[in-house]
Amino acid sequence: MTKPAIARVALDHLHAGTFDYLVAPGVHARPGQLVSVPFGRRQCIGIVCDVGEDSALPLERLKPLTTLCEAWPPLRPEWLALVGFAAGYYQRGIGEVALPAVPAGLRDPKRWARQQRSQRRYVATAAGRAALPGALPARASAQRRLAEALLAAPLAADALSSLHPRAAALLDDWQAAGWVGMVTEAASSDAVDQRLVANLVSEPVAEPVADAVTSASVARALASEAPAASIDRLPTLTDEQRAAVDAIAGASGFDAFLLHGITGSGKTEVYLRAVAHCLAQDADAQALLLVPEINLTPQFMGRLRARFAALGEHGVVALHSGLSEGERAANWLAAHQGRARIVIGTRLAALASFRKLSLLIVDEEHEAAYKQQEGLRYSARDLCVWRAKHLGVPVVLGSATPSLESWCHAEQGRYRRLVLSRRPAADTAALPTVRTVDLDAHKRQGRLSGDGLSSTLLDAMRERLARGEQSLLFLNRRGYAPVLSCDACGWVSECTHCSAYLVLHRGDGMLRCHHCSWQEAIPHACPSCGNIDLRPLGRGTQRIEAALAEVMPDARVLRIDADSTRRRGSAEALFADVHAGRVDVLIGTNMVAKGHDFQRVTLVGVLNADSALFSHDFRASERLFGQLMQVAGRAGRADLPGEVLIQTRYPHHPLYAALARHDYAGYARMLTNERRDAHLPPFIHQALLKAEARTLEGALAFLEDAAARFDTLDVAADGRVVRYAPVPLAMVKINDTYRAQLLLESASRQALHLALSAWRDTLGGHGVLRWAIEVDPLEI
Structure with a gap:
């Protein structure tokens, strides 16, 4: 007697390992398959990690698998290896990693059943082919149409009603007569029934491209320096860009590249060329491009779809938390089955399933946004490096200011450093000039407004306004003011639920906590002493917006932060206004600091940078340098020279001196020596x-x-x-x-x-x- 099969199933549970379940005879459970199993008094979704014949528990104590997902192919062994590594490294249960990585829309047994029903096909038997043509009444035209369709090709179960209102009942009768049989198509890695996708997303889904995009078609469309169907001509590469592309394209197996390029040096073009080469080499190859923030995906998506138009509508997809549940599930499934050749996404895309992932790219690899702070506290960048090594494929980490961890890996030879030290010839503007504005000196001279804007900065903005150019003011603090206070008794607007202050949002008349989302109306008088003279302390983006409306009434001022971009699509619309020239002064938080190519911005003003200079966090200065280098790079694109003015009380600080020289390498060496002497990461x-x-x-x-x-x-x-x-x-x-x-x-x-x-x-x-x-x- 053969032993019964035992499925080892991972559940979203604190338990580090898997749970054993009995597989019924005739049922074929496979590793990577989604299943529904009894767990206590409820049904839970799990993933089969392994199938064997032995269990530490007696067979009579094992519960049976309830439902197997046959709607799409199982998750691949390399994906199970990824979540297994992540679980071990980040000290979580494997199910805690694996299950949340699969979109909720795909963890629904009801959807499995609908898809599996849609895969059923009616076929005419030999007896039916002989009997059906003469067995139907001459006047039964609808029955005849049904029979003719059945004899021509297998019929999908959910397509019957369009042929005959009682098609299902008729086919049951014909099946009883032995004229019709039933088959179920196995889930295929090559295609997914579009009816399933239509069930996942609210809007209709276009039919897939009939012919697969071959490696030859991609190569023809994207050949270096050759015209493409969707663009006039590919840009000419600099020698440094060409060397970087050749190095990535020439990688044999795993190789980790640190693409260190100054802002505006064309890192994105290197990414696109590397992806094009990867896809042209293999008709099944897929590429993953990570970006740190959701608001960067639309412009990247636009460039990818324009450059890779040959891939069709579903060849390039996005994965991030801003998508609806259905959209995320459909895009994840497209990557899993190989229909999506390029996936662009935020950190959660690092755990997506691919059919044949062949290239991984992490843009702005230094960004803290790649580290998840809740649940599984993983680093998407580090998982991409591990995943590339496990798959034996190249990974590219790009940044103008690499993290010290990546910088040290390159210094030690573990990563290959590729340098882009200058901008392409098409971008004739030099790097922006960086100057500091001494706030203490301006205050002594009476040249500092009550809203913290120096006369030097205001004069520079007025010059740009007169020339028809744009200015960008960077302040990484939203709201009107960080706190509301009473001068009479010292009351301040504290959050009763957090050890933080309530931030003043004057636009909607609210005090709001940015940590727990508690909000309350602005008081008319001090809650402690009744004083009606309450004063805002500090400055946020809303206050700067109001101040500019007074001192520069002719300027078109736009604020972009988390408050002004709450509605879906609002960020894209606001950035479109900037690019179209309908904005003179842009005020923004970290959302505007990186990845955006503002052709008319020639001045960047930085407010309140000093707050990070003396932080208790040893990484604060590293982050500040990267942040300022990024926002400085928004100034001076195309043929317009750029200038950066940093308002500070410490104009001679080494960080600002290195920034003025655009000397990341020198500053990184200084930080590296400090970290080594202090026994801090990356040396511990x-x-x-x-x-x-x-x-x-x-x-x-x-x-x-x-x-x-x-x-x-x-x-x-x-x-x-x-x-x-x-x-x-x-x-x-x-x-x-x-x-x-x-x-x-x-x-x-x-x-x-x-x-x-x-x-x-x-x-x-x-x-x-x-x-x-x-x-x-x-x-x-």
Whole structure:
């Protein structure tokens, strides 16, 4: 007697491993298949990780698989390897990683059933072919049409009503007579029934392109320096760009490239050429391009679809959290089945399933947005590097200001550095001139407005307005003012639910917390003493917008931040106004700092940059330099010279001096030496245990207990892992939840992970609402 098959299923559960389920005879469960299984008193969706014959539990205790998803191909072994690595490295259960990575729209057994029904086909048997033509009444024209369609080709079950109102009942009768049989088409990797996609998205989905795009057609459309159908002519590459493209195209197997290019040097063109070469080499190849923010996807999508028009409507798709559930599911499925040849997305796209992923590109690889801060706290950039190595394909990390981790990898030879040190010949503008504006000197001279705008900056903006050019003011703080205060008694607008201030939003008359979203109306008088003279402290983008309306009434001012782009499509519309020249002064947060090619912006003014110079966060200066370098790059494109004015109280700070020289390499060397001397990342590896509780005492008590458990482990005895005492987070309370953390450090990544794995098994959840281990934290 053959042993019954045992499916090892991953569920979205804290349990690190898998759960065993019995596979009924005649059922073929495969690794990577979505399944529905009983778990306790409810049904849960899981993913089969393996199928074997043995279980640690007696067979009579195993529950059977309930439903198997046959609607589309199973997830591939390389995807299971990816989520398995992520689960192990980031100290999570494999199901906690695997299940959330699959869009919710594809984790619905009802949709599986609808798709599987749509795959059923009626076919005429030999007896039916002989009997049907003479068995139907002469006047039964509708029955005859149904019979003729059946004899011509198999009929889809959900296409019957268009042929005869009682088609299903008639076919059942014919099936009973032995004239008709039923077959079910297996899910194919090459195509997905468009009816399923139509069920996933609200709008109609166009029919797929009939002929697959061959590698030859892509090569013809995208041949270097040759005309393409959708563009006039490909831009001429600089020698540095050509060398970068040749290096990436010539990679054999895994290779990690750090594309270090100044702003405006044409990194995007290198990406496009590398993708074109990849797709032209293999008709099944797919490419993944990650961007740090959703608002960067529309312009990238436009360029990709224009350049790769030969791929058809569904050849290039986006994956990010701004899509509807149906759109995300349909695009994810297109990548999984290989219909989408190029996927552009934010960090969640790093965990998407591909049929044949052959090239990975991470734009602005230094951005903190690639690190997930909730749930699975993964780094999309690092997962892309691991994924490329596992698949044996190249990965490109691009940035004008690479992260110190990537910079050090390149210095050590682990990454190949590709340098773009100048702008293409078509862009005749030199790098922008960077100058500091001494705020203390301007204040002493009476040249600083109450809204924090210096006369030097205002005069420069008026010059651009007179010349018909655009200015950009960068202030990474939305709202009108960070806090509202009372001079009489010292009251300030604190959030009762967080250890933070309520931000003044004067446009809608609200005080709003940017952490828990609590809001309340602006008080008419001080809640503490009744004083009606309340004063805003500090400046946000709304306040600068109002100030410019007074001092530059003729200027067309536009603000782009999270408040002005809440509605879907609003960001694209606002950026379109900037590009069309309908804006004289653009005020924005980090949303405008990177990736945008503003042809008419010749002046960038930076406000409130000093707040990051003396932060407790050792990465703050690295982030500030990258942020300022990026926003400075928005000035001076095409043939217009650019200027950057940074308002600061510390005009001689080394960071600003390096920025004026556009010297990232020099500043990176200085930071690297500081980090090495201070034993900080990337020269040491870190992990945090974070706890959240209703009281701070509860969170700290949990961490104290966890620390005591850690000290009893063998891995703690050899001293290779240093444990620090539990402390509250800098922002200790958010949404009435108190937060604390415990830091581990080690010079050995292996020793740290051995310690984390052993420690995690000893931790319980008693006394806290949530706890989580975060590996390679970006904020401490």
